[in-house]
Amino acid sequence: MGFHEFGNVETMSSLDKKDTAKKEYVSFRDVFNFLKKNLLILGICSASGAVLGGLYILNSESTYMATTRLVMDPEQGRIVSQDAATGTVIIEAAEIASQVEIVKSEAIAQAVIRKLGLTEDPEILNTRSWQSIVKGSLKAVADLFTGGSGEETEATSEEEVMRRTMGGFLSRVSVRRVGQSYVLEIGYASSDPQKAARTANALAEAYIRNGMNDRADAAKRGAIWLESRLIEVGRKAREAALAAEEYRNEHDITAMANSSTLDQQQLAEVSSQMLAARAATAAESAKLTTLVKLIEGRAADGNMEEIANNPQIQKLRDDIRAAETRLESLRSRYNEGNPAITAAHDEIARLKAAINGELRQIEAVYRSNLETARTREQLAEAQFLNATKKGADKNIARVELSEMESRANTYRRLYESILQQYVGTMQTQSFPLGKARIVTAATAPFGRIWPKPSIILPFSTVLGFAGGLMAAILRNGLDRRAGSGERLQRELGITSLGSIPVYRPQLDSGNGSKPLPTTMLPLRSVLDMPYSRFSEALRSVKNSLDSIIPANGSMVIGVTSIGPGEGKTTVATNLAQLYQNEGQSVLLVDADFIGSRLSRLAASAAQDVGMKPVDLSYIGEQPLVLQNSRTSAGKAARGVAVSELERENLHVEEADEANPVPLVTVEQMKQASVSSQRYGHLTTLKEAIAKMRRRYKVVVVDMSGFEDSADTRTICTYVDGIILVLGNSNKMTIERLADALSAFGKSRISLLGVIANRSDARRRQATV
Template sequence: MVVQEIRKLTGTEMASKDNGRHEDYISFRDIWAFLQRHFLVLALASTAGVALGALYIANTEPTYTSIARIVIDREQARIASQDASTGTIIIETAEIASEVEIVKSEAIARSVIKQLNLTEDPEIQTSSSWRSAVRGALGAILSLFDPATEDGAEAAGEPSEEEVMRRTMAGFLGRVSVRRVGQSYVLEIGYTSTNPVKAARAANAIANTYMQSSLDAKSQIIARGAQWIEDRLVEIGRQAQEAALSAEQYRNSNDISQVGSAGIDQQQLSEISSQLLAAQTATAGEAARLATINRILAGDLPDSYVGEALSNTEINRLRADLGVARKRLETLQTRYGTESEPTLAAKSEIARLESQINTELVRIQGVYRSNLDTAQAREGLLKKQLDAIKGNVTEKNLARVQLTELESRATTYRRMYESVLQQLITTLQKQSFPIGDARMVAAATPPLAKIWPKTTLIIPMALMLGFAGGLGLAGLRDLLDRRISSGERLSRELGLPTLGHVPFTRFQVSGSKGALRFVLDAPYSGFSEALRGVKSSIDAAFPSGGPIVVGLTSVSGDEGKSTIAANLGQLYANEGLRVVLVDANFRNPFLSLQAANSGTKAGLAVYQGDEIPEHAQSEKRKKDKLMQMEDGLILPVLTVEQIRKAAHPGHRFGHLPALKKKIEELRQDYDVIIVDLSTFATSADTRAASAHLDGILLVLGNRRKMTVEWLASALATFGKSRVGILGVVFNKRKTRRWLHPMGRKRREAGGRHAI
């Protein structure tokens, strides 16, 4: 049981208070519930979108587009855009894009308009964009208030020919489309019109006009180019002649008979330089050998490092004898000792051989010194010859360099002259027979199918736009709708738990005793299942073993709280508990009237506890319990009149203390006491009586007509009272049959009733 201090809180404050404990998230179930809740709005919006699309298709005049294809000929482009030296074709994407813009240019459009006489075409003249329509409407409105505008319009008269042409050109270019096909050199030229034949004729005219204008432009360019090349050829010829004369005059003035003599001098100079380099290399080699042999004789290096020593037969023989003598010395020292005569003789032999090797190395040293002197002498001689040749050639070399520069200049001018002459010949050939860069691939033909309006595109798009609009309206409706549409919103914004949802029921069960005991007549219906769930929630809120007093109230009338109170009592009585109903609705005593008028037909009976003496009341309660079990659970009802009779006759509002006293008396004799209260929004009796109850059930039967703010304001009428609110029961909930797969079986088991 939730005990709350109810005060005047707005829905926004309660929502902000509860947001600290819960995090909002959207699941697929929420989306599906949203679509079901706004199914009608979405269906109507989608239908409206499809209807508007169909209306647009029906009222829109069909248009056709005819396409002509032309190709920029690569072979002709090779002639026009080929590099002269490498032969590379220079055609880039920018050039193709330039051709596309040329096709859509005003010059082509003007020529086609004149050719087809489109200035009198009503299709182009009467069509206008929304901007021109707005400007025209504004101009018409302003003309009504400005008399000078009318005078100016009369003075202006008919539009000029140029104005008509400009207006026609704007409408014509709006119907032309040009695009490149992929990465190829093919251009598609399209024209849109309501007449397919006119569209094909205009597309072909644009293509032919473009090709003719390209050919004319090329002819003019070639003519201007030929004239420029001819003038340039004369200038280059004159410069080439002057350069050749300057070279000859310089050769004669410097006594240079032929260019070949300079080559001979250079060859001699090169040969002597090579010989000098070789002599310097030989000198360095001999000096290195001499230095090495000197180190060997000084004892710094072994004689095996000298190549001459290695290839000398005498030295090799002496080395072999020296090796044999050393081995014999080792043997003799081992056998006879180091001071024996054979050992001393062997040592003398070794000394003699080493002396002979040293003598041979001295001889080789002399040879190396002689070779070094020869190399140095040869190197000095070559240096003298090189200096002599340099002195003779230096003066002529300077003259030859200047002459070479003059001859190179003359040769360059001569080649330029030949190249320009060749270009002039090629240009004159093109001028005599010009070839365009573009040619027709496929001429335009009248199209068989319209391009607009497309039914397969407009209808789905209209359906999607309508559905999107419906979603927007539904979302706006949910955003602005503050009605209590679900228990989740009630729990989130006001903190009230939801105990159950009782479905809408017509109570048309054959043979039943009325709606006040429908829970027993149709035990497997949705109504009964919902009330059983509410009963379980009530039981869980109270400890077992003691009597419970539960009150039922609502915000306004006709929300079904009395019906729910009676059926809840039937459920408790069906479990063998002692149950009594207390009608505390002093303004509209529905249960009292039913108990007094219908009696057992409604499953109710007027409470008789006050008319029986105290000593016989226990026997009467036993008989009441036996009657409930035998006669289909007849519930006693403490009526409004009985409460008022128990009140003090001098008190105006004495029924409230009497109600409190009766409830205290009933606690001694009954297990469950269900009190049917008045609507708390308009009655102070409910707020006063709620303090004597263990808990209150709030029944909401018209939740779609009730906002969160209204319910919060109604609950605030309790003031600072501490009220045990068990929860909220949603009554008269309309459910769809496809949401309840067990609904059919429940209806069959419970009888004929509508949910």
């Protein structure tokens, strides 16, 4: 049991709840239940779609398609590449697509229309769209009012007839490429099979004839252009060749056998000599640098040829090694400073000085060689600069000459190419060839292509089913009725206590008394029909309430509705009778200060409806009694001590065998209130409820509809929890209920749940 604040109740459509929809899980059972619930709509829509499809088949005119196939002669230029793995030739798709569009062009269509005389064909004229019909009618009316000339009207009419005929004609033509081949399939649809075949063949012949005429005309125009171009290019080629020869003679440029000039050959030789001199200078400089490092002791001899082949240096090196050997021997026998060791050191120094002298002589030779190499290098560079200076002017002339010769060669090659094209064009003009030929002529088809029952009937059925499914989804999504407990919980956070079916009285009430009015029978349903669907539903609601009633305490339950006539009094009365007949201590309070139906019945027929008014003065400050009268009677029978209050209850029970429900009426409340206070009955009711809960375990308070009653909204704050009765939940929407609950404002009340009264839901059959 929780408190609710209805002042800021907000609702939103289930179609707009994107965040909530993401968290919802839809199982196969949900889908099955959805389809089962909307089975009638789906069946009607599917059957309607199938019927409409059948009517369309019966009322549609049969259409036949005749096709003819022609193959295009491939040319080498139309092959763009070849697959290296499979060797398959890849045909340029744009070329084939272009031919497909040419077949469907207006030129081909106009030729076929004129040949077959289709301008007056009613089949083609009837295929006009409604736009063209409207335009034609408006134009005719405009011409009628403007009064155009007859000749212009006739010419315009002929042109419009041709355009209109071409529109209807082309709508029946189909052209497609067969696979990845050069074959084109041309088809024509008509209600007459013979006319379809005749027109398809005429299209193929017109396309072939158009291609031949185009090639012949193109060849003729090309020959004229090539002839003029050939004369012009030949003249330019001759002028370019003469200009190149005159420029060569003017600048004395002599060509060698290998297409190079004499100056260029001499410059190449001088350049080679200069490079060789630079290489020799670099080599001598490297040798001298290595020898200088050797003399200074910064490097080894580096296996220099002059040192390795010098016998004097080799002999001195052998003497140094022998002297070093003797020095090591003397050191092993004598101490440092011995005359023998000093003499050995002097001998080694003398030998090294002799080697350095030899190296100095070799250094002088290297320096002489380096100077000679540098002189040769300078001479070669001087010759190269001289040759370069002399050939600078001729180089510029050679560049100009090269450009002139290139221009002359270009004109010559262009002339030869144009000459070849001219010869080929003349041959094509003399004998033009078509780009395609017919491989399969069209014949009259045996079967129609439209309408096809095998396609239309399933498609129309599926389309009808889809429409029904869409209607069911929209119906389910837009259904905002509050009849679903799950929807109440999701939208408003309100728990559903159950659904009560429509009350259906029996012919024999079973109470043994005179028949009661029909309006009074529902008030004692649990007494007259204890195991009816109505009573069983109320018992289910009571079981839901039992779980929240404290075991050692009491509870005050208010029963209300949005407006009058929703069955709240019936629910309150029968609920109190259920508690009374199950041995619970219960009190029924009529707090409906507007209708006061229970109070009026108590005054006229209290015994008939199983109620008994009690005196408010009888209820005093008594200890809490949770036992019922039957329990007290049992104690008395067993000789157990019974309290004074229990004896009082037992006495009341024995006095009234019918066991009526105690009732506090509206008049009692008003009489007990202060007469000077206009709304004193509310204070009296609040005090009475506080006293009643000490004597009774369950107090059921029947209130007016809260939407138009401020008393009810106030009384709801007195009770422990309220039950909201919806008279017809299938007509009550979530928004309507939310608006009604917002009438409580900021009042904090405990809403136990909602009871859907007068529900038409079928009772589920128990399965064994």
